[in-house]
Amino acid sequence: MRRYSAFAIAREVLRHHQGWERAWAKPEPRKQYDVIIVGAGGHGLATAYYLGKNHGITNVAVLEKGWLGGGNTGRNTTIIRSNYLQDPSAAIYEKARSLYETLSQDLNMNVMFSPRGVMMLAQTEHEVRGYVRTAHANALQGVQTEFIGPERVKELCPIIRIDGPRYPVLGALWQARGGTARHDAVAWGYARACSDMGMHIIQKCEVTGIRTEGGNVTGVETTRGPIGCSKLGLVAAGHSGVLAQMAGFRLPLESVALQALVSEPIKPCMDVVVMANTVHGYMSQSDKGEMVIGGGTDGFNNYTQRGSFHHIEETVRALVETFPMIARLKMLRQWGGIVDVTGDRSPIISPTPVGGLFVNCGWGTGGFKAIPGGGWATAEMIAKGAPGPLAAEFGLNRFREGRFIDESVAAGVAH
Numbered sequence: 171m172r173r174y175s176a177f178a179i180a181r182e183v184l185r186h187h188q189g190w191e192r193a194w195a196k197p198e199p200r201k202q203y204d205v206i207i208v209g210a211g212g213h214g215l216a217t218a219y220y221l222g223k224n225h226g227i228t229n230v231a232v233l234e235k236g237w238l239g240g241g242n243t244g245r246n247t248t249i250i251r252s253n254y255l256q257d258p259s260a261a262i263y264e265k266a267r268s269l270y271e272t273l274s275q276d277l278n279m280n281v282m283f284s285p286r287g288v289m290m291l292a293q294t295e296h297e298v299r300g301y302v303r304t305a306h307a308n309a310l311q312g313v314q315t316e317f318i319g320p321e322r323v324k325e326l327c328p329i330i331r332i333d334g335p336r337y338p339v340l341g342a343l344w345q346a347r348g349g350t351a352r353h354d355a356v357a358w359g360y361a362r363a364c365s366d367m368g369m370h371i372i373q374k375c376e377v378t379g380i381r382t383e384g385g386n387v388t389g390v391e392t393t394r395g396p397i398g399c400s401k402l403g404l405v406a407a408g409h410s411g412v413l414a415q416m417a418g419f420r421l422p423l424e425s426v427a428l429q430a431l432v433s434e435p436i437k438p439c440m441d442v443v444v445m446a447n448t449v450h451g452y453m454s455q456s457d458k459g460e461m462v463i464g465g466g467t468d469g470f471n472n473y474t475q476r477g478s479f480h481h482i483e484e485t486v487r488a489l490v491e492t493f494p495m496i497a498r499l500k501m502l503r504q505w506g507g508i509v510d511v512t513g514d515r516s517p518i519i520s521p522t523p524v525g526g527l528f529v530n531c532g533w534g535t536g537g538f539k540a541i542p543g544g545g546w547a548t549a550e551m552i553a554k555g556a557p558g559p560l561a562a563e564f565g566l567n568r569f570r571e572g573r574f575i576d577e578s579v580a581a582g583v584a585h
């Protein structure tokens with residue numbers, strides 16, 4: 171595949187943009203692959219990419235029931251950070267964040283990684299204690315974060331009101347190298363690189379059954395016919411439970427809709443990401459000028475990829491106290507995605523009771539930031555047949571053995 175470059179743009183300008191190649195091929199499914207990945211979201215595509223790049227396995231198909239990146243990967247608010255509390259989390263999220271730093275060069279696709287800094291506001295004494303503790307833990311883990319006072323918060327983000335009547339800003343956990351990236355470009359970049367390695371990305375191909383023989387996986391049933399494989403990775407976020415059921419086991423997950431909205435575009439007014447977890451809302455400004463606002467999950471399990479009116483009201487009402495200027499903004503669009511939430515708010519990267527069948531799921535409200543690390547760890551597990559160091563603690567057995575990785579403070583919020 172031809173590389174994207176300044177020269178390529180100049181060449182295509184001269185050719186009236188007639189010479190661009192398709193970013194990824196549109197192949198017919200083969201009868202058999204070494205590895206099938208179900209779900210062409212960020213984690214599925216990154217898993218395929220690192221299977222090829224790190225382990226030389228390229229006879230791979232990624233099957234997607236809709237269009238690639240059309241699940242949560244194309245619906246999130248794009249926050250990237252690694253300021254988690256527990257060591258296994260810090261390791262995988264920091265691996266992901268560091269891969270994001272050079273992802274554009276690695277994939278030869280501009281993923282618009284913008285390390286503009288992420289602050290998590292402390293608006294109660296309890297949060298101050300929690301974030302100071304996280305900052306200490308991060309220092310020991312080698313993750314660069316610091317606890318900053320209210321004046322520094324105001325300096326970094328002048329539109330914040332720090333002396334609100336109910337929840338004054340008492341400080342914030344600040345990660346200067348956290349930020350955002352363009353979510354579609356992340357999916358497109360991985361897809362293009364996978365296709366370039368000869369892998370098959372097959373869209374509009376829903377997996378409807380999982381074939382096993384003697385306790386081992388042998389393939390899948392799809393809306394485009396049966397396809398065989400030696401190894402299968404289920405990387406389907408909110409639909410992981412449905413797929414696990416097809417293979418005859420259960421996952422400790424709940425699927426809920428998580429919602430977000432954007433305002434009309436306005437002039438640049440905020441060049442950091444702010445999360446206000448007590449009032450429950452978070453906000454950043456997109457390159458187009460829209461204020462990107464994240465809310466919470468629905469209070470009941472469901473599979474609806476939609477927004478709902480009460481969420482707009484709740485989320486905007488929550489944020490207005492801390493950001494009075496947004497009271498006069500018009501909201502443009504609202505949507506939802508189906509996220510898969512575990513009891514300890516940590517992901518599952520694990521072999522399963524079925525031989526050759528692996529899962530990557532449970533990222534809940536915060537798996538966009540983890541895409542490169544999650545893909546890296548899942549590829550290693552599929553290639554070697556067992557989890558490597560990054561994934562070792564995230565196995566399904568932790569729920570049986572009570573070894574939870576409790577991230578309810580860092581990840582129990584939507585982001």
Ligand SMILES: Cc1cc2nc3c(=O)[nH]c(=O)nc-3n(C[C@H](O)[C@H](O)[C@H](O)COP(=O)(O)OP(=O)(O)OC[C@H]3O[C@@H](n4cnc5c(N)ncnc54)[C@H](O)[C@@H]3O)c2cc1C
Pocket residue numbers: 208209210211212213214233234235236237238239240241242243244245246247248249250375376377378405406407408409413428429430464505506507508509531533534535536537538539540584585
């Ligand atoms: C509103 C919202 C805001 C968010 N904000 C953030 C944020 O700011 N930062 C952050 O880090 N995370 C955030 N997240 C979470 C993040 O988006 C997800 O954790 C992450 O995208 C999960 O990626 P994935 O590849 O596992 O899943 P997905 O992108 O959902 O991909 C799974 C794919 O599997 C496909 N699939 C399902 N069933 C089948 C089947 N039977 N056959 C074939 N294909 C199937 C789906 O169509 C889908 O494309 C947010 C999520 C939402 C919804």
